[in-house]
Amino acid sequence: MTDTPAPAASHTYPCGGCGARVQFAPGTNAMRCPYCGFQQEITTGDRQVREIAFAELTRLPRKPVGAIGAYTLKCQRCAAQTQTNDIAGTCQFCGSPLVVDGTATGQIVPEAVLPFMLDRGAMRDALGKWTSSRWFAPSALKKVREAESTKGTYVPHWTFDSQTVSQYSGQRGEHYYTTERYTDSDGNTQTRRVQHTRWYPANGVVERFFDDILIPASVALPQKKLHDLQPWPLLDAAPYQPQYLAGYSALRYDVEPEQGFDTARTTIEPVIREDCRQDIGGDEQRVNDVATQHNNVTFKLMLLPVWIATYLHAGKTWQILVNGRTGEVHGERPYSKAKIALAILLVLAVIAAIIVWIVLSRHTGTTTTSPTPAPRR
Template identity: 70%
Template sequence: MTDPYAQHQFQQQAGPVAAHTYPCGGCGARVQFAPGTSVLKCPYCGFRQQIAASDRRIREIPFAELAVLPRKPVGSIGAYVLACQRCAARSETNETASLCQFCGAPLVVDATATGQIVPEGVLPFQLDRAHLRQSLGKWTSSRWFAPSALKKVTEAESTKSTYVPHWTYDSQTVSAYSGSRGEYYYVTEYYTDSEGNRKSRRVRRTRWYPASGTVARAFDDVLVAGSLVLPGKRLDDLAPWPLPEAAPYQPQYLAGHFALRYDVEPENGFEEAKRRMAPIIAEDCRRDIGGDVQRVDAVDTRHNAVTFKLMLLPVWIATYVYAGKNWQVLVNGRTGEVHGERPYSKVKIAIAVVIGLLVLGLVAYFVFRSTGSHPH
């Protein structure tokens, strides 16, 4: 993809790589994408430049095309060496969008020149820094046993608006299964109680029957994180993502923000996607078996019409220091969902334990009084 505003040059270890930056039409500085809008805005003079609508469409790529896509394995790509035309400084980065370390100019690597698969879509940031502080404030206020110093995370300077690569997968699955269907029935049992009386009771038992069959399901946009830089479980917890609101990829959405390049190949991502589909398919099998209870012994799944695409999803990364340790918090840049690490306050926990013991003591005291018991 070419861009008439390209002003910076990047250089990979194996050769030069083009990049984009966007000069301000008002003061000559650099404009940045403004979250929650469709414009590039100058942080100095306020000049606004509309992002032109793209004639591209977000495409679902047939998985079979992976064999013919021109791409380099993750491990063969070195750091990008960039030269900033604004201040002439040089620095290295593994990110596909960054800021000049010396003058702060926004830099976006030309995705077609990275040797990696080009993103199909981007979900632009909706939350700006003001809304980020609100989301973090709600999160910190709900952490009961966190130290009071945790409140400062709402004003943390170490926050980065980062686009994180994710793979999405579609698959038409057909699964043959074998297992058993359990049906409840009841019998009457007789027993003798402790006083020698003969009594009866109804006991539930299960009668099992062999079962087999085939189920089908269409999976759409199964998400798998394409970066190992951030904790995968915490990224998953930021879901759901409003993927239908994504825009066809344009580098302008990355201007002034950071973007990670993927380090999970799409083939490996699909293996993880299949693991995420498996519990849903197993539940389909149990539903198809019927009865009162089910056993699924074996499932053989065929994946048909598999497609994939690379998406960039917005994540605010906030880090803060407490007790000499770095703690990380991730915020969904679209919905404000927050998940992260937090310390526990030993003082607050101790106070809670003391209060709990006092409450138990008061309850015991009033119970004794109500029953007329008095301690000697």
């Protein structure tokens, strides 16, 4: 299906200066030693990000597989699976302990990766701005930016390309107007212009090319949160190389490409129906039936960078996601009952002060003095 070689079972890269492990340096195209600063460029040769024919997927007796890390760790609470070189850890999704999953099987090798642009310091700055703007969040939220449990994780996504041809049937509505007489509430005869619609049958064919329809390939993270992290600069993606993952973890996909394409069909359906309305024209449109044919469908597996922060508050796990490329932040946050109560008391105090001021102003304004008696004559 692809010429991309399956990565080795273990991806640890020794530093050429001191022998320690080097890590991918966000914002660069190199791995860097966190101790001595030694830097090693990542080269992809003449490899390019390729689109894979979807039809080829169904014809293969088995899928090419590859491991992103030496171990597959599975969370015993939320069942998220992460590939990493660590043999233990804490789940970045719910904070529970991870254990090695000995039953994990190989998966399709990623075709592309969008490397991290934000390092840990930039991620903390983005989190700091986000938490500072949450006025009614508990003070504990401010500590999230310092949490060492925050992890850089590559989240798998499918992208699909499709040339669509859609046949539709519907109706075109055209407005016309008549003048009618009516009697108003005073008994006078008036006239008014009334709009009507004539409907005519309509049918036709519309075509559209969809490029890189992005579908999350994991259900470990809330789909809405992942959607809110968009847009992603997909054109900046590089051909997959395991060196980009050095020092980071990668989430295994649990949405197969066939299931992902079904979701993509649902995603593009409203766009096609709007194309049908535009093609029908007129003043109003009704679209009754649409039959869409997908041609030259291609797909690829892409890894997108996300910083994931989890923290506990009041016995509940909360999660914040940071786009590792743009710094966009979306997540959950609790509300501080004490801060809300204090805000209510302050508002009530301000209202009470205004009322007292109004009462005193009126009292002062109505105070009068006795008139001076007129002199006797």
